[in-house]
Amino acid sequence: MPRFMGFVRMEEGIGQPPQALMDAMGVYITEQATAGHFLDGGGLYGTEDAVNFVVRAGETTRVDGPYAEAKEIVGGWSLLDYATLEEAVEAQREFADLHAKHWPELTMVATLRQVSEEPPSPSDG
Structure with a gap:
């Protein structure tokens, strides 16, 4: 089943x-x-303790939170297993609807993405 x-x-x-x-x-x-x-x-804690590693131009830089420029953060996550994309989409809508019903003043985005089951292929670099 797709995850x-x-x-x-x-x-x-x-x-x-x-x-x-x-x-x-x-x-x-x-x-x-x-x-x-x-x-x-x-759920996830706030960005005050977050650590990012930014890779740019062949260099890795550590950037610690909090991030003043962040307007939206990832506040929670889930790993899900459904037989079809349609079932997963419907469940994510139900999840979002719970927030709309019980916390109507909240603005949030509930995102659903399918997990790739294939190993990454090497680039042709």
């Missing part, structure tokens, strides 16, 4: 989610896990 990654991007420092959302997410994730769709996932 997918779900990401949640939102503004940093907007406070804790409402308890109603946390409760609804607990039920939703339990249902998805029981059905074998939710494999793993969780």
Whole structure:
């Protein structure tokens, strides 16, 4: 079955989610896990402790957070398993709808991407 990654991007420092959302997410994730769709996932801490390694022009530079220029950050992730892309898309919509219902003042982007099952091919460089 194809695997997918779900990401949640939102503004940093907007406070804790409402308890109603946390409760609804607990039920939703339990249902998805029981059905074998939710494999793993969780929320991420803020960027104050984040570390990036930037590769540019053959050089690697470490850049520590927080990042003043970041307007949106990845706040959570999930590893999902669905038989079809359509099922995964529908589940991601349901996930986003929970946020719209229980935290209506939130602006967020719920992204779904399929995980490549093929090893990367060497470049023809």
